[in-house]
Amino acid sequence: MSRIWRGRPPVRPLWPYSAPRSPVRPYTTAPTAPSPDPSTKSLILRLPHCSVYRYGEAPPKPPLFSDVDWSIREGEAWAVVGTASGGKADLLEVLLGHHRILPPPPDGPFPFLLHLPPARQDAPHSIAHVSFATRPKSLGGGFYDYSARYGAVREEDRLTLKESLVREAERAGAGVGEREVKEMAGKLDLERLLELPLVALSNGQTRRASVLRKLLTRPELLLLDEPLTGLDPQHRASLLSLLQALHAQRSPRILLALRPQDPLPSWITHVCLVSAPHVRTGPATEFREELERHHVRAVAAGVSEEEVRRRRREGGEVLVDMQGVNIAYHERKVLKDITWTIRAGEQWHLQGANGSGKTTLLSVLTGDHPQSYVQRHLQLFGKPRRKHATIALQQNIGFVSPELYNAFPRRLGAGALSGRDAVGTGFECTFSYRPRTAAQEAVIDGLVQALAPPSWADGDVLSRPFAALNPGEQTLCLLMRALVNKPPLLALDEVFSGMDDEMVARARAFLREYVREGGQAVVWVSHWEEEMPWEWEKGEVRRIRLQDGAAVIS
Numbered sequence: 001m002s003r004i005w006r007g008r009p010p011v012r013p014l015w016p017y018s019a020p021r022s023p024v025r026p027y028t029t030a031p032t033a034p035s036p037d038p039s040t041k042s043l044i045l046r047l048p049h050c051s052v053y054r055y056g057e058a059p060p061k062p063p064l065f066s067d068v069d070w071s072i073r074e075g076e077a078w079a080v081v082g083t084a085s086g087g088k089a090d091l092l093e094v095l096l097g098h099h100r101i102l103p104p105p106p107d108g109p110f111p112f113l114l115h116l117p118p119a120r121q122d123a124p125h126s127i128a129h130v131s132f133a134t135r136p137k138s139l140g141g142g143f144y145d146y147s148a149r150y151g152a153v154r155e156e157d158r159l160t161l162k163e164s165l166v167r168e169a170e171r172a173g174a175g176v177g178e179r180e181v182k183e184m185a186g187k188l189d190l191e192r193l194l195e196l197p198l199v200a201l202s203n204g205q206t207r208r209a210s211v212l213r214k215l216l217t218r219p220e221l222l223l224l225d226e227p228l229t230g231l232d233p234q235h236r237a238s239l240l241s242l243l244q245a246l247h248a249q250r251s252p253r254i255l256l257a258l259r260p261q262d263p264l265p266s267w268i269t270h271v272c273l274v275s276a277p278h279v280r281t282g283p284a285t286e287f288r289e290e291l292e293r294h295h296v297r298a299v300a301a302g303v304s305e306e307e308v309r310r311r312r313r314e315g316g317e318v319l320v321d322m323q324g325v326n327i328a329y330h331e332r333k334v335l336k337d338i339t340w341t342i343r344a345g346e347q348w349h350l351q352g353a354n355g356s357g358k359t360t361l362l363s364v365l366t367g368d369h370p371q372s373y374v375q376r377h378l379q380l381f382g383k384p385r386r387k388h389a390t391i392a393l394q395q396n397i398g399f400v401s402p403e404l405y406n407a408f409p410r411r412l413g414a415g416a417l418s419g420r421d422a423v424g425t426g427f428e429c430t431f432s433y434r435p436r437t438a439a440q441e442a443v444i445d446g447l448v449q450a451l452a453p454p455s456w457a458d459g460d461v462l463s464r465p466f467a468a469l470n471p472g473e474q475t476l477c478l479l480m481r482a483l484v485n486k487p488p489l490l491a492l493d494e495v496f497s498g499m500d501d502e503m504v505a506r507a508r509a510f511l512r513e514y515v516r517e518g519g520q521a522v523v524w525v526s527h528w529e530e531e532m533p534w535e536w537e538k539g540e541v542r543r544i545r546l547q548d549g550a551a552v553i554s
């Protein structure tokens with residue numbers, strides 16, 4: 001079957017991203033292949049006045065997108081901006097051939113491919129996609145033990161970063177030499193991690209590694225969905241400038257997909273604003289002001305400054321007391337001599353660059369880290385860590401993190417957890433279905449009422465499988481899961497990932513109230529300080545910053 005999209009509408013996706021590659025060469029290499037129209041050479045993308053339907057659907061069904069008229073020319077730098085519920089991910093799927101475009105563009109959506117050497121005309125080889133909004137398909141549908149990375153690495157998890165990079169490049173038919181791997185890894189600040197097992201990488205390191213992995217397959221065009229999520233400000237800036245440089249050299253061309261609240265990089269020249277079924281396109285200058293308005297602003301009100309100071313002076317009950325905590329993997333010391341006390345009612349911002357040890361420190365608090373048992377002084381909720389059964393300890397901590405998000409089971413069909421079931425797993429801190437009491441159902445109803453985005457008003461969204469919800473909705477379920485027990489300590493790591501700005505605003509305002517009423521302590525981890533529900537300037541938050549393994553408290 002041909003791999004190039006032209007002529008008649010296809011009956012199924014022609015370049016499903018995850019499909020195994022066919023060894024068959026594209027039919028355009030055949031002697032009878034028509035020569036491409038020279039005027040299309042500089043057209044990277046062309047979707048001329050078309051509508052987009054899911055496969056198997058057609059008019060009169062409503063389209064996913066209507067009257068899309070979008071062209072990208074060589075040299076332009078585009079960002080697709082929108083929320084998951086607004087159809088951003090669907091639009092990227094259109095580019096990946098997962099939906100049906102009517103009428104089909106005569107030269108396919110990527111006319112420039114037809115001007116490349118035959119081997120590069122194959123869209124699955126030439127168009128690569130990295131998404132940080134969803135969990136990798138390779139993880140399957142079940143729960144996996146995200147704390148495995150803290151212990152002895154198992155045989156099946158031994159694959160190193162370097163091996164995984166070389167393997168993927170080979171699979172894509174792009175042989176890479178050691179020098180090239182090292183050089184590109186250096187540009188993404190990953191060189192010193194090349195020999196580490198993949199499972200040992202931190203969240204931000206893993207995300208940068210995903211970008212590197214695709215770059216080494218040498219695509220013509222790289223689609224990056226929310227590449228800044230989970231990166232610290234320094235790595236955000238360096239990734240953006242690397243992407244800018246690569247785009248300028250067309251090696252590869254870059255198409256960024258961003259949330260409306262993300263700052264638009266200065267080098268972006270054009271924007272495609274998605275709000276399904278509408279897609280608006282144009283020069284970035286036309287959109288900058290509109291997008292600025294979307295940026296998350298601090299939510300005012302809540303605890304008075306005086307009240308905050310009073311609480312700080314009086315100090316609540318000590319929940320966590322760690323003195324001289326150390327975590328090391330062989331000679332690699334990740335945490336050095338950490339001393340930290342968390343009291344009821346305190347809000348802490350745990351800060352540090354990617355790989356500085358924030359997740360590791362949280363895993364000490366939650367008891368997930370095997371080395372938490374052997375610390376000289378680690379008192380949690382009034383008892384030494386080793387005197388707690390882990391599951392009982394975790395019922396005191398409302399926990400959300402990117403690792404938990406990735407690990408959470410996402411089966412579809414028989415045995416699938418609904419969104420509501422997923423929230424309900426929080427009562428016993430499990431990852432599988434448990435029957436719920438009427439009182440527990442009422443707690444979930446209360447949280448849904450407080451946190452549900454307006455898009456949930458039309459139906460019982462939480463009765464759908466958890467795995468079928470969009471990434472922001474899944475994160476929201478996990479936040480509610482963390483809150484159902486009203487635990488004395490909340491550990492919230494990148495808790496707004498994937499949420500649109502309306503969900504973020506609602507969740508921030510709610511968290512302020514929830515914590516004000518409940519007097520919980522909070523450890524907040526985010527590289528986006530402006531998203532935090534509490535304000536440093538008002539003295540509402542304390543900071544603990546990890547640097548070179550040590551903690552600086554302010």
Ligand SMILES: Nc1ncnc2c1ncn2[C@@H]1O[C@H](COP(=O)(O)OP(=O)(O)OP(=O)(O)O)[C@@H](O)[C@H]1O
Nearest residue numbers: 200202203204205329334354355356357358359360
């Ligand atoms: N099993 C292991 N062996 C060696 N090093 C490890 C292991 N597990 C984690 N590390 C290293 O520990 C460091 C701390 O990782 P951690 O996930 O705590 O960072 P982080 O501050 O949460 O980063 P991010 O902001 O990217 O989420 C990282 O440099 C990581 O590579």
